[in-house]
Amino acid sequence: MMFICDTMLGRLSRYLRMLGLDAPCANSPASAGAWEHTGLQPYFFTKRLKAPRYERTVHIRSDRIMEQLAEIRPIIAPHVMPEAVMSRCIECNVPLVATAREDVEHYIPEYIYHHYAGFKQCPSCKKVYWSGSHTEKMKKWIENIITNHQ
Ligand SMILES: [Zn+2]
Numbered sequence: 603m604m605f606i607c608d609t610m611l612g613r614l615s616r617y618l619r620m621l622g623l624d625a626p627c628a629n630s631p632a633s634a635g636a637w638e639h640t641g642l643q644p645y646f647f648t649k650r651l652k653a654p655r656y657e658r659t660v661h662i663r664s665d666r667i668m669e670q671l672a673e674i675r676p677i678i679a680p681h682v683m684p685e686a687v688m689s690r691c692i693e694c695n696v697p698l699v700a701t702a703r704e705d706v707e708h709y710i711p712e713y714i715y716h717h718y719a720g721f722k723q724c725p726s727c728k729k730v731y732w733s734g735s736h737t738e739k740m741k742k743w744i745e746n747i748i749t750n751h752q
Contacts (some may be wrong), residue, residue, distance in 0.1 A: 603644065604624045606627075606646045608646070615695070619692045624690070625695060646660065679747055688731060700722050709728060
């Protein structure tokens, strides 16, 4: 399932990617890339009242990120898989690739290199993620979404 975020909802898209959801940014569902072949009609989150006519448009009311997430929580929660959390680049929406510590040495601070494991890298922008990339606040929030759904 794809969750297209209107270009003005860039921050929201980043939070959805953090959850492992496929969340591209686009002006309209038609410009979000190919999804017709999947047979699953994506959701389109927007704040525009005059958004493109589209069946699965969801109007976001709040300007605050946590409230926006609360608004769409019933829609996204069934699609959040614990094993998919932190599997996608927050910047590019591209699935991350597991990588050896030695291969990402030049992309990460020395402290991280020595104290963390489980490195993943974005094949597009080369950004490196590791277990612990998320703040405690983020982890709690993610756990909350997952556990309250199950
Ligand atoms: Zn990236």
